[in-house]
Amino acid sequence: MSDTPDSSEPALERLFYHSERIRLVYWDEFSGAKTAVLLTGFVAVLTFVTGLSNLSQPNVTYDGPLAAAIPVDPGFVQFTGVLIAFVLAGLVFGLQRRKRLAWYLTLAVLALVTLLALTTLQTTDVPLLLSILVTLPLLFTNRGAFDRRIELSSLQIASLSSIVGVVLYGTIGSYALQDQFSEIDTWSDSLYYVVVTIATVGYGDITPLTTGAKWFSVSVILFGTGAFTVAIGSLVVPAIEKRMAAAFGTMTLSELTLLDDHVLVLGYSDITESLLDELADQVDVVVVTLDADEASTLNDRDVNVLTDDPTHEETLSDAKIDDASGVVVATRDDANDVLAVLAARKSNPEVRIVAAANDRQHVDKFEEVGADEVISPMEIGGRLLGRSILEEASAESLFENLDEDSD
């Protein structure tokens, strides 16, 4: 504020009137899918703490309106709260990856949590209920954002369904044969027996007594442990493989084989971020760079990265340059750029290659080695700055003008 007196109106203007209209809550900022995921995470933590709080109280009374309606064992309600919190925490990871299935399951689990809270309804349950009340509408309004399918390989589907099948087979079978087992009296007993057997724990408190029952147990052990092992292998190994790959910023071979009509971005430099913003929604992009740190951060953001030298032809053929729809060359060094353009042209004579020249004097050299289009970002930036100061227009509108000029 300057010390020169000005008329009172502009001064008060600054005090009471902002440039934009002032809202009570800037909904746009707080109503996105990200907030929904964060809130669900918050509910998970709150469920955990509330469950622990209920557990820690020696004798919980059930004051809720549903307490009479649900005939449950008090102890059961007490520890389910904590248990559900773990499930919810797992679902938050799914939500973070925008999985559709996680969204459906979250709704179901939140409904369950609400039921439990309405059964106990301690003072400590009220914050939980209120936060669910806020989270649910947000999840509903953002349901479009959670649209990714769970992608399971056929092996994974097969092993998962065979586990379900074996558990069903074992449970129903052992219940039917309960006379031939020691101590199987209820459905819980037979499920317990099957799980203990499949997990190769085998306490031995329930044992088969007849030959038929023994053969039955052997079948459960063989198929069950088999399915269990294969399922763990098929579910966990790809996850570990992906972790490892992420650490090195390299795409797995299986991911690379899926690529088609993608755009290769060779090298990582200052303009790569804006480039990715522009391309991300339109086509699949694969960034090829030697910079392991950048590769790892890009990979965390679900951008495909191949950590290898973009000037080698083998690398480019790994990145499926034959099926690529275009190549953008933009490393930090023009010499490397030239090598990358050469390698790309050699690997695929038809593909469209666009290169960014760090130095405007190198533009013609790029064209000579095979680039279809050469752009000098510095030159464009400089010209925009010049126009902006002369025409007093915003950079955005100048950008549109630039488009028109070039047409």
Next chain:
Amino acid sequence: MGLQGVSPAERVLRKLLAPLCVLSGAVVVLGFFFPELVGETISGRIWLVISLVFFGSGLAYLAVLPAESDESMSELDPEFLLRVRRLGLTGTVRGFLSRQDPVTFGVPVAAFALFFLGQLLVPSGTIATVGATQRAVTTYGGWLFVAVMLLAVVFSLYLLVGPWGTVKLGGPDAEPAYTYPVYFTMFFTAGIAAGIVFWGPAEALFHYETPPPYFDAEPQSEAAAGAALTYALFHWGFWAWSAYIAVGVPIAYYVYQRGAPLRVSTILTPFLGVENLDSVWCRIVDLLAIFATIGGIATSIALVGEQFLTGIQFQWDVAFGTVGSVLFVAGLTFVFVVSAQSGVHRGIRRIAAVNLVLFGLFVVLFFAVAPRTVVVESSSRAIGSYAVNAVPMTLHLGNGLVADPWVADWTIWNWAWWFSWAPFAGLFLAALSRGRRIRTVVLTGFVATALATMVWFLLLGSTSLHLQQTSAVDVLAAIDAYGGAEAVAGFPVFEALAISQLFMFLFLALIVVFMATSADTSTLVVAVLATRREFAPTTGAIIFWGIFQGLVAISVLVTGSAEVLQAMAVLTGGPFALVVLIALVGLVGTFYRHERGRRSIVGTARVKLAREAEDDDRE
């Protein structure tokens, strides 16, 4: 600086507040969920301090968060760095003083200093004199308050339906600078302080014990209960809020239609003209406004501090004494100073939003657990009784033009108190109202706010009355045991309901936040009034006035002069009633001359009907 962006000091403050809030918050969450565990290790006193630190630092942190748009532009503020280098301490002080209006800045500072000096030297004398004067004014001058209040109500109602409601402040093309929710929230939370929280469960009980003479009911009878609830509505409903409209609408009209400066004295425009708003009369009005505001807010802060801790002492048997009150007031001052200096669009807006959310949450939860049929039945009866009796109740003074003791102590005292708050609340209403039609202003500041207040009083009042009548809890005995402290009333009431712990948490939070939202606005308004007309108040001036109000509140606590200062604030309500009268006469005259040819709601409806009839005829 603070108004424009984020100063370096604020960034440091944020770095300090965030860990403080998180750490104390963790303790609070632990204590809430695992009371046994925490109860063993932490004493009640420390527990309360930590909770208050959590809430206060949370509010302050919210206030200093950067606004959505101004973080980037303030990252490098070379002007600020230059200024720091250029000015030494004397330079800063001189620069600060040069922006202050010598009269409206100097006189209040000197007067309050003298007042406390006098308190220390001749305490008993001043108390007796001021008390007697206030009593005389409310008893013999009661008719004036009643007349002006009635006039303000009639004026508000006429603006609502009459032709002048269509005037759009700032011209037909003006766009409102605030969306409607934020407009309502900021004005509602600024216009009412922690009194609403304390008196919600208490006011009806007091009238139940000593029924108002107008209803002539047996104390503690069924009739007294109905009368009590009606009077609670009467004291806090439409009448009270109309005082703010009577100050706010004239200021807004002259500021936006005539280009007058945004000050309280602007209401004299029709008599002096826009050019002569520097005259002695204007200085007097502005001075009076500052006295009324600081007196009203500072005593409120001091009383809230005392009552808050009395409630704590009643419920959890943790005594604090004066030192506790002083610390509480200091903490509260910190919160509202940070909020006020961060600007209308940051701290004041955000804390108001927190306030409204907590208020709404409390009402909804309370309605869920309260005896609903009783609440609905006695509320509808009270509303009916209020509608029928409001005007006769206003006119009933007791002995002709002289108010009887009950009316003087409750109704007239209450009107005077609202009038003394009117300058600051009215000015704030005017400041927010650019681009709104006068009808919208009245609908917000008169109808919506009064309805929100009345819902609160009906809900809590009828519940506490019901509990008292059915002898479920003896709230009155609890209040009497603590020397008539209204803050005590809430706790036994909540204890009789489900999820009582949560209500007590919310209740205490509401007290703090309602006080903060009024005090930050009043700080801003006083800073505007004390700054020279050509300047906007600087961050320094806002901080100065905030701390000044906090200091007055602390001095009130230390010298034990809350009643005296409150009586004096009520006394400023007297001249303000006169100012309101003058303002209304002036504005009606101006409207009559300049705003002809507008249609009232009835007129618009008639024209519309006639046009439709014509269309029908044609077909």
